[in-house]
Amino acid sequence: xxxxxxxxxxxxxxxxxxxxxxxxxxxxxxxxxxxxxxxxxxxxxxxxxxxxxxxxxxxxxxxxxxxxxxxxxxxxxxxxxxxxxxxxxxxxxxxxxxxxxxxxxxxxxxxxxxxxxxxxxxxxxxxxxxxxxxxxxxxxxxxxxxxxxxxxxxxxxxxxxxxxxxxxxxxxxxxxxxxxxxxxxxxxxxxxxxxxxxxxxxxxxxxxxxxxxxxxxxxxxxxxxxxxxxxxxxxxxxxxxxxxxxxxxxxxxxxxxxxxxxxxxxxxxxxxxxxxxxxxxxxxxxxxxxxxxxxxxxxxxxxxxxxxxxxxxxxxxxxxxxxxxxxxxxxxxxxxxxxxxxxxxxxxxxxxxxxxxxxxxxxxxxxxxxxxxxx
Amino acid sequence: xxxxxxxxxxxxxxxxxxxxxxxxxxxxxxxxxxxxxxxxxxxxxxxxxxxxxxxxxxxxxxxxxxxxxxxxxxxxxxxxxxxxxxxxxxxxxxxxxxxxxxxxxxxxxxxxxxxxxxxxxxxxxxxxxxxxxxxxxxxxxxxxxxxxxxxxxxxxxxxxxxxxxxxxxxxxxxxxxxxxxxxxxxxxxxxxxxxxxxxxxxxxxxxxxxxxxxxxxxxxxxxxxxxxxxxxxxxxxxxxxxxxxxxxxxxxxxxxxxxxxxxxxxxxxxxxxxxxxxxxxxxxxxxxxxxxxxxxxxxxxxxxxxxxxxxxxxxxxxxxxxxxxxxxxxxxxxxxxxxxxxxxxxxxxxxxxxxxxxxxxxxxxxxxxxxxxxxxxxxxxxxxxxxxxxx
Numbered sequence: 001x002x003x004x005x006x007x008x009x010x011x012x013x014x015x016x017x018x019x020x021x022x023x024x025x026x027x028x029x030x031x032x033x034x035x036x037x038x039x040x041x042x043x044x045x046x047x048x049x050x051x052x053x054x055x056x057x058x059x060x061x062x063x064x065x066x067x068x069x070x071x072x073x074x075x076x077x078x079x080x081x082x083x084x085x086x087x088x089x090x091x092x093x094x095x096x097x098x099x100x101x102x103x104x105x106x107x108x109x110x111x112x113x114x115x116x117x118x119x120x121x122x123x124x125x126x127x128x129x130x131x132x133x134x135x136x137x138x139x140x141x142x143x144x145x146x147x148x149x150x151x152x153x154x155x156x157x158x159x160x161x162x163x164x165x166x167x168x169x170x171x172x173x174x175x176x177x178x179x180x181x182x183x184x185x186x187x188x189x190x191x192x193x194x195x196x197x198x199x200x201x202x203x204x205x206x207x208x209x210x211x212x213x214x215x216x217x218x219x220x221x222x223x224x225x226x227x228x229x230x231x232x233x234x235x236x237x238x239x240x241x242x243x244x245x246x247x248x249x250x251x252x253x254x255x256x257x258x259x260x261x262x263x264x265x266x267x268x269x270x271x272x273x274x275x276x277x278x279x280x281x282x283x284x285x286x287x288x289x290x291x292x293x294x295x296x297x298x299x300x301x302x303x304x305x306x307x308x309x310x311x312x313x314x315x316x317x318x319x320x321x322x323x324x325x326x327x328x329x330x331x332x333x334x335x336x337x338x339x340x341x342x343x344x345x346x347x348x349x350x351x352x353x354x355x356x357x358x359x360x361x362x363x364x365x366x367x368x369x370x371x372x373x374x375x
Numbered sequence: 376x377x378x379x380x381x382x383x384x385x386x387x388x389x390x391x392x393x394x395x396x397x398x399x400x401x402x403x404x405x406x407x408x409x410x411x412x413x414x415x416x417x418x419x420x421x422x423x424x425x426x427x428x429x430x431x432x433x434x435x436x437x438x439x440x441x442x443x444x445x446x447x448x449x450x451x452x453x454x455x456x457x458x459x460x461x462x463x464x465x466x467x468x469x470x471x472x473x474x475x476x477x478x479x480x481x482x483x484x485x486x487x488x489x490x491x492x493x494x495x496x497x498x499x500x501x502x503x504x505x506x507x508x509x510x511x512x513x514x515x516x517x518x519x520x521x522x523x524x525x526x527x528x529x530x531x532x533x534x535x536x537x538x539x540x541x542x543x544x545x546x547x548x549x550x551x552x553x554x555x556x557x558x559x560x561x562x563x564x565x566x567x568x569x570x571x572x573x574x575x576x577x578x579x580x581x582x583x584x585x586x587x588x589x590x591x592x593x594x595x596x597x598x599x600x601x602x603x604x605x606x607x608x609x610x611x612x613x614x615x616x617x618x619x620x621x622x623x624x625x626x627x628x629x630x631x632x633x634x635x636x637x638x639x640x641x642x643x644x645x646x647x648x649x650x651x652x653x654x655x656x657x658x659x660x661x662x663x664x665x666x667x668x669x670x671x672x673x674x675x676x677x678x679x680x681x682x683x684x685x686x687x688x689x690x691x692x693x694x695x696x697x698x699x700x701x702x703x704x705x706x707x708x709x710x711x712x713x714x715x716x717x718x719x720x721x722x723x724x725x726x727x728x729x730x731x732x733x734x735x736x737x738x739x740x741x742x743x744x745x746x747x748x749x750x751x752x753x754x755x756x757x758x759x760x761x762x763x764x765x766x
Binding site for chain 1: 376381664665753755762
């Protein structure tokens with residue numbers, strides 16, 4: 001049994017860290033935060049040139065055909081840099097296309113994704129902000145060989161830059177995955193300004209948006225299963241990203257505790273401070289164990305994978321916030337300022353907390369599994 | 376990254392599991408709280424003897440001393456399988472996991488010859504005389520004195536919190552042999568015969584009702600200098616070696632016990648009413664049970680990571696401190712959750728044989744024993760994070 005990353009995985013991690021330290025410094029994060037979309041074409045292309053847009057994309061479509069652990073490793077470094085933009089959204093959408101798409105659809109979309117030529121997102125949430133698949137209520141009406149969508153999706157990440165938006169709708173008792181390209185008649189997106197400016201979210205308004213039968217994803221397959229699987233992939237990636245952010249907060253805070261002097265000594269010499277740091281380490285390392293385990297079980301397609309993802313997301317949701325809380329506290333006044341980079345991570349932690357289901361949501365999932373099955 | 380067991384590890388697990396299936400004695404039906412009942416002690420000694428004869432005692436010890444030279448992962452599997460089989464506790468555990476490895480590391484050939492085999496067989500039971508009323512977290516300030524008199528040391532003083540002292544044959548004893556040197560440099564480690572004149576042992580009753588540990592009083596106790604372990608005034612190194620060996624047990628066994636407790640609590644939640652409904656349907660209860668479960672899973676994953684890292688570096692690091700904080704505080708939260716679910720029933724002495732009451736009270740000691748949470752956090756802060764010492 002070996003819980004360590006392999007040599008290639010470690011190399012990938014190192015190169016991701018170096019790349020992002022060069023190309024995505026905190027100043028750049030702040031600049032992008034101030035834009036409408038938090039998207040940087042050049043940075044996006046540079047990431048694609050590294051091959052990372054295609055980490056999970058099969059080689060036949062120009063991707064690297066690697067697994068969730070490799071994605072986790074890159075996602076962690078992206079989280080450490082608080083990388084803005086549509087990477088995670090595109091990973092989610094691509095995972096959905098991979099599972100639900102026909103051969104033609106996979107070729108059509110995944111190759112451009114891997115090449116950095118397609119940004120995509122999945123429009124899932126509605127007014128109830130419910131991450132349960134049964135929470136999807138937006139109906140698509142079938143008529144004349146196409147589906148028509150009229151309604152709204154909320155909290156859609158990166159819809160402002162997405163070339164492709166996959167709208168999750170209900171058709172009778174089933175779910176229908178309807179891809180809508182940018183510029184399609186009837187589709188409009190409106191920003192939903194929120195706490196985290198590094199990952200913009202939008203309201204997507206559909207006014208009789210038409211999607212041809214032939215374009216529907218997973219029409220003859222298991223749309224539900226595909227969505228569940230893609231969601232698990234995206235959630236695992238998000239957890240790894242959160243671990244990276246936690247590590248940044250921990251490292252920054254410990255460094256501060258070593259150098260900031262009060263009462264004639266570094267404040268890290270006071271147990272009230274050092275013990276909080278110890279707790280931050282415990283949470284970060286525990287989150288890391290959970291996130292990488294989730295990634296590994298998904299790679300192995302193990303039956304425990306769904307449970308592992310919920311365990312990771314529940315834990316990371318609380319842990320990143322709590323690490324952030326302590327990080328700000330230990331920094332004192334300056335930790336509370338706009339000028340210090342801490343709030344970039346703190347706000348990212350909050351947005352991540354509620355994305356793909358918060359701790360309460362995932363704990364209830366776990367409860368169904370451990371409590372109800374023991375009835 | 377591969378979390379599957381290797382074929383060798385799987386084989387080891389299968390072998391031991393099969394042996395346990397045929398050799399584990401039935402669970403002790405009597406009252407274990409009366410810890411010094413002769414028949415319960417015989418039951419425990421017989422169990423260790425059986426393990427020894429099966430070749431399963433001291434598996435981590437080098438083969439030349441009667442062990443199997445078992446790798447860390449195998450030791451972890453060993454602990455886990457013992458717990459899974461609901462096997463009786465190992466009465467010789469201090470000898471097997473702490474004293475024996477320390478004698479192997481630091482003892483003379485004569486000492487290895489004399490002491491190791493009876494530790495393995497369980498013929499001789501050991502206790503650990505470290506803490507004192509004025510030396511707990513600050514162990515190095517210990518004051519039990521040993522003064523040289525011819526070929527002996529004469530020991531006077533007191534130890535406290537000594538598990539197994541009431542039935543131990545031998546004691547790994549830390550004494551002060553130089554009161555002028557800095558405190559870490561005047562300590563000696565002695566191998567003490569508990570049948571010596573001048574020793575009295577008094578059980579200490581815990582909040583949970585049982586007397587798991589003791590006070591020991593030493594009045595002019597003679598210890599031959601041949602029973603110094605390591606070198607005179609270098610006993611602190613010996614103590615650290617002993618504590619390090621103790622910490623190498625990363626708790627895979629206790630996690631099985633925890634899993635069992637959680638499952639028992641979930642089962643109870645289905646039968647108990649809380650807030651005018653089944654406890655298992657109460658959303659708050661469900662959240663707490665789920666949180667306990669996910670944290671226990673993470674505890675297991677952290678252990679696996681620590682085992683991987685330890686197997687590669689061979690040096691027990693501070694991961695032991697992270698483990699200890701995690702499990703002790705987890706158990707306290709679980710026991711509180713159990714009490715919340717069970718309400719006043721959880722406090723009754725004869726509900727579920729008083730096990731919830733016992734477990735809740737006993738858990739208060741978890742964050743104090745084997746290094747307090749405060750000390751563990753100091754260790755994490757200083758040795759992992761490199762933060763300055765606070766004293």
